[in-house]
Amino acid sequence: MDSPDWLPQELDSDVEWDELEDDAYRIFVNDFIKSTALLFKDKPVKLDYNKDFKQTKKREKSFYHLVKKTEDKRSRRVINDPPRAIKIGWIRPLIENYSCKGVLCWDYWEFGVVRTYIWIVRHSYVIILQEEPSEYVLISGYYVDRDERLCKKFKHRIK
Numbered sequence: 001m002d003s004p005d006w007l008p009q010e011l012d013s014d015v016e017w018d019e020l021e022d023d024a025y026r027i028f029v030n031d032f033i034k035s036t037a038l039l040f041k042d043k044p045v046k047l048d049y050n051k052d053f054k055q056t057k058k059r060e061k062s063f064y065h066l067v068k069k070t071e072d073k074r075s076r077r078v079i080n081d082p083p084r085a086i087k088i089g090w091i092r093p094l095i096e097n098y099s100c101k102g103v104l105c106w107d108y109w110e111f112g113v114v115r116t117y118i119w120i121v122r123h124s125y126v127i128i129l130q131e132e133p134s135e136y137v138l139i140s141g142y143y144v145d146r147d148e149r150l151c152k153k154f155k156h157r158i159k
Contacts, residue, residue: 003123004097004100004101004102006093006096006097006100007090007093007094007120007123008089008090008093009089010086010087010089010090011023011024011027011085011086011087011088011089012086013082013083013086017080017082020082020085020086021057021067021080021085024063024066024067024085024086024088025057025059025063027088027089028060028062028063028066028088031089031091031092032047032062032092032138035092038092038095038096040095040098040116040129040136041136043131043134043135043136044134044135044136045095045129045135045136045137045138046135046136046137046138047060047062047137047138048060048061048062048065048137062138064078065138065139065140065141066084066085066088066091066140066141066142067080067081067084067085067088068080068081068084069081069084069142081142081143083142083143083145084141084142084143087125087141087143088141090120090123090125090141091127091138091141094118094120094125094127094141095118095127095129098118102120102121102122103118103119103120103121104117104118104119104121104154105117105118105119106153106154106157106158107131107157107158108153108156108157108158109158110153113130113131114130114131114158115128115129115130115131115139116128116129116130116131116136117150117153117154119144119150119154121147124143124144124145124147125141125142125143125144126141126142126144126150127140127141128140128141
């Protein structure tokens with residue numbers, strides 16, 4: 001599958017989780033903490049920088065939304081998600097290239113707010129941003145394993 005020039009390589013998934021998480025965190029720090037401000041439609045993209053003390057390595061809450069998932073909605077059990085973690089380096093370039101060929105970008109009303117979806121369809125990866133008055137907040141980024149859910153949201157987009 002051909003990738004756009006701006007899309008970096010995925011991380012190596014054939015490593016133990018702790019190594020993968022550390023590699024993903026290095027990218028997260030480089031792309032969002034040490035780098036220049038990230039803009040989307042002329043507004044800054046912000047993260048939840050609060051430390052998550054429920055996690056053993058006490059990293060930012062936003063980071064954990066990019067490498068873990070809720071396994072069961074009822075129990076709220078959070079598990080490691082390697083398909084999410086290996087693509088963490090795609091988030092910044094995808095936000096910066098949201099208008100490129102092969103990328104769908106739309107707004108969708110859910111949970112009482114407007115959320116923006118940026119989906120690189122051919123690579124089954126989506127980023128969710130939440131629009132605030134003066135900024136966007138990075139909510140999540142994940143591998144899409146069921147296209148039909150996103151297709152439905154795209155069909156019912158608000159703009």
